[in-house]
Amino acid sequence: MKSLRLTSGILLAFILAMGSLLAPVAHAATRDAASSGELNGAQRAALYAMAAQTWRFFDADLDPNTHLPLDNIGFNGAPARGAYTSPSNIGVYFWSVVAGEDLGFISHKQALQRANATLSEVEKLSKWQGFLFSWYDTGTGHRISGPGGSDQEGQPVQGAFISTVDNGWYATGLILVRQAFPELAQRATALFDAMDFGIFYDNGDQSTNITAGQMYGGYNADQGPATFHYGMLNAETRIAAYIGIGTHKMPGDVWWRTWRTLPADFTWQGQPPQGSNVTYTDPQSGKPFTLFEGHYSSNNINFVPSWGGSMFEGLMNNLIIPETTWGTHSFGLNDQHYAQAQIAYAEQTLHYPVWGLSPASTPDDTGNYLAYGAHALASNSNCCPYDETAVTPHASFLALTVAPQDAFKNLEELLVRYPSLYGPYGFYDAVNPSTGTVGHRYLVLDETMIIAALDNALRGEKMQQHFMQDPVIAAARPYLEGEHFSI
Known part of the structure; x- marks a missing residue:
């Protein structure tokens, strides 16, 4: 199909034809028109229509027995109901409740009722030292071995196994609940304080062990830490470092000891890193740290790479941590460069008509899930590269804060080229850009990233504002403000 660039009005008309826009929504979209100078009124109205359609998912996704979010919902032969959930799913579900209120889809009373119902179930879930296990049945709330x-x-x-990153995202849900719902703050804080993120910190000898000072990938209950580390700072896993530093359960060492690029002698990485050694003083301890401020380059764009080159590794944290405003010389700048590098890679290297490589459902109806990422943005491209055969819409929404026009145009292109990608709850999870085959699934993690991104884009970074008021999150500010990436 020949590519057509839809105008904003045509895109809005398309979504209206899908039945996604209700009368109160258009008015609400105009209320905060000043919140973003980069998107015009028609574009904002179109995005609001997408938000309204996406919001419907969260009514369908909640298990009525426990008020826990299902992992996924499928159509067109894909598994219809993933009746299991994870700490990440639970944590980000709270984001969706708050975004629903921010965007005017539910009242504060309704949001409070939803948050209270889910929080009440979370209080009853089996835990280990306050941490959630990896999987739970949404019908019973019982711990299970896996999906x-x-x-x-x-x-x-x-x-x-107690997952570091999953419990990091779970913790963000509790932080948001105590900020958005004062009535629930004491209970959410009790659940939050029960977790000691210090167990995930490797306190080994930093003079002899290159991974000492980094985070373990998890902890084996009643046994000890996992045998692998989170070595890359530009990954979704840095949420646990934010939480660890903010609660003073991890020293600031974790920020400086986690790599911007892999060490140069790791010859299996994607490309030799460029940069130089820089010494910083830790804002909390006052200790000096010398680190290699490294970066990669692709299509003439410099960026700090992630592990697998996916969009959510680079940009998911920015949904709630105001990296764009606090880290203008560090992650805020890198988030912009990283998005532009992935766009250029998809268009100029892969020659795709659309972009957005990020873990998602496979573009079929098997119900499988796979990590997708741009090899040029990845540290792992010469050892264990992610797949490059699927584009997921949530990647475009993640980029709204750092590349709003590019993101909007990509959503237009996805709609006109692959109309079957748009379903009852908005965009399905993935499409193969070469064949047009679609994975007809909705994942609560990806749908929440979409609704949170829209909350930020349409309400003046509202989701970030909720979080930045919390002292745990505020502790990240001097780290983001004080560092200058080599990009």
């Missing part, structure tokens, strides 16, 4: 796996409620927990 669709066996019931493990009441069984010994020794060796059960």
